Amino acid sequence: MPKTATRQKTETNKNSTNGTAVKTVSNTKNNNGVTDKVNRKEAQSENVSRRKSQTNSIKQIEPALLREMLYQMVLGRYFEQKCAEVYRIGKIGGFCHLYIGQEAVAVGTMMAIREDDLVITAYRDHVQAMVKGMPPEEVMAELYGKAGGCVGGKGGSMHMFDAARGFFGGHGIVGGQIGVGTGMAYAQKYKGTDSVTLCFFGEAAVNQGMFHESLNMAALWKLPVIFICENNKYGMGTSQTRAMSISSVAKKAEAYGIANEFVDGMDVLAVREATERAIERARKESLPTLLEIRCYRFMGHSMSDPGKYRTSNEIKKYQERDPIVLFRSSLTDAKIISEKDYTELETRAKEAVEKALKFAEKSPLPDEKELFTDVYA
Ligand SMILES: Cc1ncc(C[n+]2csc(CCOP(=O)(O)OP(=O)(O)O)c2C)c(N)n1
Numbered sequence: 346m347p348k349t350a351t352r353q354k355t356e357t358n359k360n361s362t363n364g365t366a367v368k369t370v371s372n373t374k375n376n377n378g379v380t381d382k383v384n385r386k387e388a389q390s391e392n393v394s395r396r397k398s399q400t401n402s403i404k405q406i407e408p409a410l411l412r413e414m415l416y417q418m419v420l421g422r423y424f425e426q427k428c429a430e431v432y433r434i435g436k437i438g439g440f441c442h443l444y445i446g447q448e449a450v451a452v453g454t455m456m457a458i459r460e461d462d463l464v465i466t467a468y469r470d471h472v473q474a475m476v477k478g479m480p481p482e483e484v485m486a487e488l489y490g491k492a493g494g495c496v497g498g499k500g501g502s503m504h505m506f507d508a509a510r511g512f513f514g515g516h517g518i519v520g521g522q523i524g525v526g527t528g529m530a531y532a533q534k535y536k537g538t539d540s541v542t543l544c545f546f547g548e549a550a551v552n553q554g555m556f557h558e559s560l561n562m563a564a565l566w567k568l569p570v571i572f573i574c575e576n577n578k579y580g581m582g583t584s585q586t587r588a589m590s591i592s593s594v595a596k597k598a599e600a601y602g603i604a605n606e607f608v609d610g611m612d613v614l615a616v617r618e619a620t621e622r623a624i625e626r627a628r629k630e631s632l633p634t635l636l637e638i639r640c641y642r643f644m645g646h647s648m649s650d651p652g653k654y655r656t657s658n659e660i661k662k663y664q665e666r667d668p669i670v671l672f673r674s675s676l677t678d679a680k681i682i683s684e685k686d687y688t689e690l691e692t693r694a695k696e697a698v699e700k701a702l703k704f705a706e707k708s709p710l711p712d713e714k715e716l717f718t719d720v721y722a
């Protein structure tokens with residue numbers, strides 16, 4: 346997984362067609378998806394080395410922003426834990442895909458962009474919507490199918506959407522949003538803006554034709570799009586190793602002459618730095634980038650996942666590298682937060698989730714006359 350892992354080798358190729366140094370990673374050991382042979386000590390030592398690199402990065406960022414990044418990660422975690430709780434008692438219906446474990450990806454990328462930049466993603470979208478500025482109340486009410494939700498309760502978990510805040514969904518067709526995101530970047534360029542699009546998708550979407558067609562057009566038309574592959578190792582219950590012939594997603598960008606980077610998704614600051622490089626390329630040179638961000642989802646694919654395709658030992662290994670624990674420790678070491686600050690931040694996040702829940706509970710169901718509004722078929 347991450348750069349620091351012994352089983353991977355990072356290569357730098359300065360000959361990309363864009364003239365930009367591109368980083369790719371190749372696996373030097375076979376990494377079968379389902380295995381008990383996971384080394385928790387290795388995970389702990391990876392954590393220690395990420396802490397060292399975070400200590401250096403912290404010095405470059407405003408303390409207030411660092412605290413806000415941690416807050417957003419904690420808010421996302423509590424929000425999703427609450428979703429699981431209320432889903433189990435039948436308050437939320439339909440599909441529900443949680444983001445627990447992947448918070449560093451949304452926060453590291455989206456807290457590096459401007460308000461006028463655009464975001465599009467797949468169905469694991471609650472936390473991303475909030476980081477882009479959607480109030481937790483609107484996300485929770487949408488999950489409840491209530492009128493106060495961001496799309497009036499008619500989208501649900503997979504379809505968070507808020508055009509005014511630059512959040513273009515929430516899409517259920519695996520890979521479908523990659524083409525739409527590429528089109529959004531085309532519009533940004535056509536209108537002469539210097540804004541960029543962040544287009545998120547999972548590693549399973551990379552096997553879809555839409556990924557390849559979009560990368561081709563983005564490179565050909567020099568579009569300001571940042572393709573962000575959240576590689577959490579699984580597409581539902583299928584390990585990446587059982588579905589993808591070449592496991593390095595980043596490397597696939599080279600076939601299209603697109604700059605690419607492999608990033609440790611447990612390290613919010615590494616994610617931020619890679620995103621900043623991609624933003625610079627998109628804004629100043631109008632060129633796309635593909636970031637492969639390796640992460641891990643601690644929960645099942647959705648709330649109805651029996652989880653038989655991986656072992657609890659494997660999950661524990663990645664929990665040793667919990668991105669929130671890592672970032673909190675680094676901020677504590679750097680004296681950016683104290684124990685008291687963290688307790689206050691945690692309380693604030695819990696209160697925000699409770700407020701969202703109350704709002705969703707109280708919000709009315711959509712009116713009958715809304716049945717056909719905003720419905721296209
Ligand atoms: C075109 C299409 N094929 C299959 C599905 C069924 N499906 C839903 S989620 C999913 C796995 C996607 O995994 P990945 O892209 O890695 O995202 P993750 O769930 O890991 O975030 C599949 C196959 C779908 N929704 N759309």
Ligand SMILES: [Mg+2]
Nearest residue numbers: 547548579580
């Ligand atoms: Mg996946």
